[in-house]
Amino acid sequence: MAMPQPSVTERQPSILSGQPGKKPRQFRSGSLRWALLGPALAIIGLTIIYPLIISFISSFRQWRLIDSPDPGPFVGAANYTRALSDAGFINSxxxxxxxxxxxxxxxxxxxxGIALILQKPTPLNVLTRTFLIFPFAVAPVLKGFSWRFMLNPEYGVYAKMIGAVIPPLKGYVWLGHEFSALLVIAFSEIWGWAPLFALMFIGAIGSIPAEATEAARVDGATNFQIFRKITLPLLAPVIYIVALLKIISAFKMFDQIAIMTGGGPGDSTQTLYYYVYQVAFRNLDMGYASALSYILVVIMAIISTFYVRTLLKGD
Structure with missing residues (x-):
């Protein structure tokens, strides 16, 4: 008489349980979870949380490295109130x-503007879009060196081109004047961010219903009227989000300033982020620099709150 053959389920051992014929067990042990998360949490604690706590405590102490390598006495909120009368901080x-x-x-x-030019999916436009991400991928340090070199009045490519088109600006020292130096630093960032925003706007424009623009054209609306009455209002949520994102990034501007101008001429390009660096690592006033850092943190937190709330609301 033939013996019944065991089923496939009975023959194959369970991979997770390690025993044949049993269903896989779910990990219910909290200790195992903490063991897996432990190394990552330890690194975060040592590299982020601990320095934040120490710097916050230091912001209430008088501590100048040229006087002592150790933190000085507690001074309460004196470092924070000092910022209100600090001309350098107000200027920054x-x-x-x-x-x-x-x-x-x-x-x-x-x-x-780039998005409006490249919104139609022609072969040339599609090819151009693929190259838009490259300027954003360039390291900020490399941007600073490149723009400083290309704006050199003697051999810079940009300086030569501008001088050829606008003769009065021939030989103009772009990084040697207050407003032009700040404008050049801004353009060094615009050069990288504008193509990225163009890609975002192209995607947003593509999601606008074609029926809306077609109906407007039937009613005799011009391209400018369609842009002002239909495209721009529908793009407003995207514009708001990317503007907040750019504001957060602009507050952290440091690399190009350090490489291109060093905060000069004078203090005309000394942003808040760069001023904190000068107070900490040039003036060696660690207590005051810590207080300025947390003022910057509060400003960034307020802006980030608007940004996160906008994302969560889906506006």
Missing amino acids: LGVSAVYIFLSVSLTLILGL
Whole structure:
């Protein structure tokens, strides 16, 4: 008499349980989870949380490295109130505001202009879109060196081209004058961010219903009227989000300033981020620099809150 053959399920051992004929067990042990997360949490704690705590405590202490390698006595909120009467800090806020306005507004305008030019999916436009991401991928340090070299009045390519088109600007020292130096630094960032924003706007324009623009054309609307009445209002949520993203990035501008101008001429390109660096690593006033850092953190947190809330609302 033939014996019944075991089923496939009975013959194959369970991979997770290690025993034949049993269903896989789910990991329920909390200790195993913490063991897997432990190394990552330890690294985060040592490299992020611990320095944040130490710097926050230092912001309430008097600590100048030229006087002592160890933190000095507690001074309460004196480092924070000192910022209100610090001419360098107030100047850095003004420079940051001007830089952010130039950088954000020009990036949005140029990015939207590029998107409108390349929105039609022609073969040439599609090929051009593939190259738009490359400027954003360039390292900020390389941007600074490149723009400083190309704007050199003696042998810079950009300086020669501008001088040929506008003769009064021939030999003009772009990084030697207050407003032009800040404008050049802004353009070094716009050069990388505008193509990225163009790609975002192209995607947003592609999601606009074609029926809306076709109906407007039937009613006799011009291209400018379609852009002002239909395209721009529908792009407003995207513009708002990318503007907040660019503002956050602009607050952290450091590399190009350090390489191209060093905060000069004078203090005309000394943004808040760069001023904190000078106070900490040139003046060696670690207590005051820590307080300035947390003022910057508060400003960034407020802007980031608007950004996150906008994303979560889906506006």
